[in-house]
Amino acid sequence: MRHHLVLRVIAKLLIPLILLFALYVQFHGDFGPGGGFQAGVIFGSAFILYGLIFGANTARRVATPEVVRVLAACGVLLYAGVGVVAILRGGNYLQYRVLAATATGGEHLGIFLIEFGVGLTVAMIMIGLFYCFTGYRPSDHNNGTHPHDA
Amino acid sequence: MQLLLDAISWICLLSGGFFVVAGGIGLLRFPDFFTRLHAASVTDTLGTGLILLGLMLQSGFSQASVKLILILVFLFFSSPTAAHALAKAALHGKLVPFVKR
C-alpha cells in the first residue's frame, strides 16, 4: 500500500497515538477497564497497521523477529519470576503481599509487574502471528532473515 | 440551566438517532456501491457527531467528555480514510460506478 497517499499519511499520524493509548490502557488497569491483555492487543494492532501499510518486511526491520521472540519470552519470565520471588520471600506462588514491606504496596507492585508481563507477551505474540501470516518473500527484500524466524 | 442542557442533549441524541437510521436506510436503498458510500458517511459524520455531542452535554466538563472528544476525533480521521481506501480498492477492482450522463 506504499502508493496509497491517504493511508500512509494518516497511518503516520495515528500510529504513535495508538501506541500511547495502548500504554495508557496498560498502566491504568487499576482505574478503568483495561490491563495487560487489552493493552497488548492494542499495541500489537498498531504495529500490525504499520506492517499492513508499509509492508511486513519494513515492519520486520523495525522489530526483528528475534527481538519479538525474546521479548515474548521475557514477558512470561517476568510473570513466573514474580511468582517465584513470592515463594522465596516465604509466601505462596504469586502471593503479592509478601513482595514489599506493606501488604498493599506488595499487591500494587505484584499486579503491576504481572500485568506488564502479560501485556508484553500478548503484544509480541500478536506481532509474531502477523509475521507468520505474512510469510517471507526473498524476492521482496533480503535482510538476512529466514522464513522460520518469525 | 440544567434543564436547558438536558433538553439540548436530548435533541442531539434524537436527531443523531434520526441521521443514523437515515444512513442505514440509504445503505439499503441506494443502487450501487459508490452511492452507498455516501449513505454510510451520513451515519459516520452527523449521526455519530450528534449522538456523541449529546452524551458530552450529559457529562459536562469531565474526563468522560474528553474521551468522547477523542473518539469523535479518531472517527473523523479514520472513517473517511477507510471510505477512501474502499472506494479506491473498488475502482481498482474494476467495479464500474453507475453514472448518470
Added chain:
Amino acid sequence: MKHAFSLFAVLAGLWILLSGEFQTLLLVLGVISAAGVCWLALRMDAKDGEYPVVNVRLLRLGRYWLWLIKEIVKANINVTREILRPELRLSPSIFRVPADGLSELGQVTYANSITLTPGTVSINIKDRHIEVHALIQPAADDLQRGEMVRRLRRLEPN
C-alpha cells in the same frame, strides 16, 4: 529534533487528557511511555524512510474545522433528503478537481474533507488531482466552485 520534541509534547498531552490523574507514579509512567513511543515512531520513520511533515497554522486550522463542520451539516441534510425521497432521483457523476499548491498533508486533508462531506467521496489522488464521485449535482457544483481548496491553501505554511 524539532519533530521529536513536538511529537513528545503531543504524546504527553494525550497522556494527560486520557489519564486525568496527577499521581507522581502515573506522571512518571506517562513520561516514560511518551518517550518510548517517540523512540519507536522515530525508528519506524527511519526504517521506511518517510518523515511526516506536520506543519500547519493552528489558528487557521481551527477556523477551517469550524467551516468544515458547517459544510458537513449542510451536506448531511441534503443527502438525507435524497435518501428519504419516495422515488430516488440520484445523478451520480465522476470528475477531477485540481489540488495544486498543496503539500502531501494538504492533499490528504483535502481528500478526507471531501469524503467527510456526504455527497462527495474522493476515490483517488493522482498527479495533483483528486478524483471525486458525487451523489447529486449540487454537491458536485459546490466542490467544483473550489471554496474548500482555497481555504486549504491558506493553511499551508509560508
Added chain:
Amino acid sequence: MYIAGIAAVLVTMALTLARAFMGPTVYDRILAVNSFGTKTVLIIALYGYFTGRPDFLDIALVYALINFIGTIAVLKFFEYGDLGRDRPSQPDDI
C-alpha cells in the same frame, strides 16, 4: 431517552447487517461491516451512559481502533490475497 438512541442504533445495525448479507459485491460487504463497527462504538458509548458507567468509553475507543485496522486488513487481503506485500506490481495499486 438513552433507550431511544440505543433503539435507533440497533435498527440501523439490523439494516446494515441486511446489506452485509445481501452484498452483492465484496466491497458492499466490507462497507457494511465497517459501518456496523461504527455503530458498535456508538452503542457501547450509549450503553455505558445508560448503565451509569462512563468507563465504557475506553472500550468504545478501542473498538473504533480495531474496526479501522480490521477494515484496512480485510481490504488489503482481498486486494492482494496476502497481508504483507509492500511493493505492488502496478504503481497505481491500492
